Amino acid sequence: MANDPSEKVPPSQPPEGKAEGAPVSPKAAAPAAAAPPKAGAPPPPKVVTAAPIPLDNELVQRLEAHFGEAIREATLDRKQAIVLIAAEKLREIARYCRDEEKFDMLVDLTAVDWPKREKRFDLILILYSFAKNERLRLKAHAGENERVPSSVEIWPAANWLERECYDMFGIVFEGHPNLRRILLPDEWEGHPLRKNYDILKQDTAWVRENLGIESGQ
Amino acid sequence: MSDSRTNGSSEVVTTVLGADEIILNMGPQHPSTHGVLRVKLKLDGERVVESECIIGYLHRGVEKIAEHRSYQQFAPYVDRMDYVAAVSNGLGYCEAVEKLLGAEAPPRARVVRTILTELQRIASHLLWLGTHALDIGALTPVFYCFREREEILKIFEKYCGARLTTHAFRIGGLQYETYDGFEEEVKRFCVDFAQKIDEYETLLTENRIWVGRTKGVGILSAADAIALGVTGPVLRASGVKWDLRKAQPYAAYDQYEFDIPTREAGDTYDRYLVRMEEMRQSRRICLQAIEKIPTGPIMAKVGKVLKPPPGEVYHSIEAPKGELGYYIVSDGTTQPYRVRVRPPSFINLQAFDKMARGSLVADVVAIIGTIDIVLGEVDR
Numbered sequence: 031m032a033n034d035p036s037e038k039v040p041p042s043q044p045p046e047g048k049a050e051g052a053p054v055s056p057k058a059a060a061p062a063a064a065a066p067p068k069a070g071a072p073p074p075p076k077v078v079t080a081a082p083i084p085l086d087n088e089l090v091q092r093l094e095a096h097f098g099e100a101i102r103e104a105t106l107d108r109k110q111a112i113v114l115i116a117a118e119k120l121r122e123i124a125r126y127c128r129d130e131e132k133f134d135m136l137v138d139l140t141a142v143d144w145p146k147r148e149k150r151f152d153l154i155l156i157l158y159s160f161a162k163n164e165r166l167r168l169k170a171h172a173g174e175n176e177r178v179p180s181s182v183e184i185w186p187a188a189n190w191l192e193r194e195c196y197d198m199f200g201i202v203f204e205g206h207p208n209l210r211r212i213l214l215p216d217e218w219e220g221h222p223l224r225k226n227y228d229i230l231k232q233d234t235a236w237v238r239e240n241l242g243i244e245s246g247q
Numbered sequence: 248m249s250d251s252r253t254n255g256s257s258e259v260v261t262t263v264l265g266a267d268e269i270i271l272n273m274g275p276q277h278p279s280t281h282g283v284l285r286v287k288l289k290l291d292g293e294r295v296v297e298s299e300c301i302i303g304y305l306h307r308g309v310e311k312i313a314e315h316r317s318y319q320q321f322a323p324y325v326d327r328m329d330y331v332a333a334v335s336n337g338l339g340y341c342e343a344v345e346k347l348l349g350a351e352a353p354p355r356a357r358v359v360r361t362i363l364t365e366l367q368r369i370a371s372h373l374l375w376l377g378t379h380a381l382d383i384g385a386l387t388p389v390f391y392c393f394r395e396r397e398e399i400l401k402i403f404e405k406y407c408g409a410r411l412t413t414h415a416f417r418i419g420g421l422q423y424e425t426y427d428g429f430e431e432e433v434k435r436f437c438v439d440f441a442q443k444i445d446e447y448e449t450l451l452t453e454n455r456i457w458v459g460r461t462k463g464v465g466i467l468s469a470a471d472a473i474a475l476g477v478t479g480p481v482l483r484a485s486g487v488k489w490d491l492r493k494a495q496p497y498a499a500y501d502q503y504e505f506d507i508p509t510r511e512a513g514d515t516y517d518r519y520l521v522r523m524e525e526m527r528q529s530r531r532i533c534l535q536a537i538e539k540i541p542t543g544p545i546m547a548k549v550g551k552v553l554k555p556p557p558g559e560v561y562h563s564i565e566a567p568k569g570e571l572g573y574y575i576v577s578d579g580t581t582q583p584y585r586v587r588v589r590p591p592s593f594i595n596l597q598a599f600d601k602m603a604r605g606s607l608v609a610d611v612v613a614i615i616g617t618i619d620i621v622l623g624e625v626d627r
Contacts, residue, residue: 107558108346135473137563138589142576154574156561156589160473160487163494167561187476190597198310213303213626222311223585229311 117170121179133157136185180206198223282622305626313586326412329624334367343562343573356420371567379616419549461516465602465614479569485513491565592620
């Protein structure tokens with residue numbers, strides 16, 4: 031079983047760097063097919079090289095006007111808006127999005143682990159506006175021992191979602207009223223959705239402790 | 248008596264109980280918790296002062312599993328989340344991956360998907376109605392509901408060989424053509440079903456005990472529902488007219504006429520009425536769809552090895568329980584780098600505390616039932 035995904039190299043850039051706009055057409059394959067095939071040479075790897083589409087709509091302009099440098103980047107990936115923000119400004123930006131931009135519902139809050147990156151976590155907030163029927167994805171980078179601001183006071187929905195995020199990734203949310211594990215038992219060690227989490231080690235320890243035998247894995 | 252626990256910062260939180268207060272544990276083995284949900288109630292006599300849901304007993308690490316499977320291999324796993332609405336789970340996942348690939352299922356596949364998903368919604372609501380009524384003490388509806396649900400499961404079985412964890416759809420479309428007589432069977436079910444819903448309603452809607460047990464119980468205001476991220480019938484019963492099938496149509500929903508039932512009071516009775524009406528609307532969609540299923544291929548050309556270009560996508564559908572979303576990150580390999588499931592049951596369950604505070608212990612059973620959770624999806 032491939033249980034050590036830390037070996038899995040993330041794309042050379044963080045994912046938002048490779049964002050793409052429209053549904054992808056296999057354009058990249060075209061030049062490869064046009065080039066005369068060299069005997070014995072391995073076929074060139076099929077890489078989709080569509081550039082990320084920078085997003086510059088009115089919403090992004092308003093956000094930039096308000097928060098300046100804290101809005102790092104805005105892109106469009108598969109027609110979905112993603113705004114990369116500075117983690118320390120998360121609460122202010124979230125509040126602005128809710129009150130001024132009418133993103134009244136926090137749909138989801140989660141994270142993605144990129145262990146090779148300096149700040150390994152992407153914190154993702156998916157927002158929805160009933161008034162505009164529009165979604166917005168806020169993204170912030172967070173380091174391993176960094177505390178990120180909690181959004182519970184802005185969207186109470188964040189309560190369990192941040193607990194799950196803490197449980198699975200070990201991201202600590204500053205200002206969360208009750209930051210405990212939610213899906214796993216309190217005494218659980220490690221955070222399973224981190225890429226370097228070893229499932230087998232956990233299993234061996236659990237079997238030994240609870241069943242009193244050696245795990246057959 | 249006190250109850251201590253630790254929080255993330257390892258400081259000890261202690262709950263001090265008043266003279267008449269007790270802590271009562273409901274579950275995880277309790278017939279009315281619909282699975283392994285444990286609710287810790289702080290009671291003042293018969294009144295709930297505070298509640299806490301303790302979940303995770305059914306956690307299988309679905310999101311971690313996804314990182315070690317190819318896109319196609321992971322598809323059957325999603326059926327095991329909301330296992331009473333497996334078809335809806337599959338639709339959400341397949342459409343999300345298709346979006347990531349930039350592919351689209353052919354029209355025929357989209358219509359068949361819509362029909363099966365709407366049948367699944369009826370089946371899911373029937374299971375909810377039967378068990379919810381049973382919890383509150385109405386014994387009869389569960390037999391009727393299972394009778395009709397059985398007809399739907401038979402259609403699924405004939406279509407793809409499985410009744411519950413169907414794996415009915417594939418990324419790019421469908422694996423199976425519809426069987427001979429599919430249209431007639433769906434049509435017969437839908438035509439007969441209209442009268443069946445009326446039958447359920449004669450048992451409950453004006454039943455004094457039912458009304459007494461549900462009206463004014465577990466009230467959730469629209470503002471609270473939105474703040475807590477609640478979606479689906481629970482949100483609509485609080486007066487928010489919002490349904491993803493209309494707001495951001497997927498599959499073939501933009502081709503059909505249907506209404507979004509809403510109610511104002513946001514109590515258990517209203518959620519009951521909303522779901523009853525939703526079954527009628529699902530039936531209406533099925534009848535329209537079955538009339539003209541386009542001919543043509545059922546599978547788009549997506550290739551056998553799926554390697555979506557690097558990037559990410561969020562796609563969500565209106566599952567029977569609310570907004571079911573998939574956030575998938577691709578790193579360009581055959582396995583997803585990250586799959587996040589936005590589970591409607593998990594997020595709706597968070598509203599439980601709001602709804603239960605101040606109610607009687609007996610009503611807790613009604614409130615758990617009315618949120619319509621499936622623990623397989625809450626815990627994943």
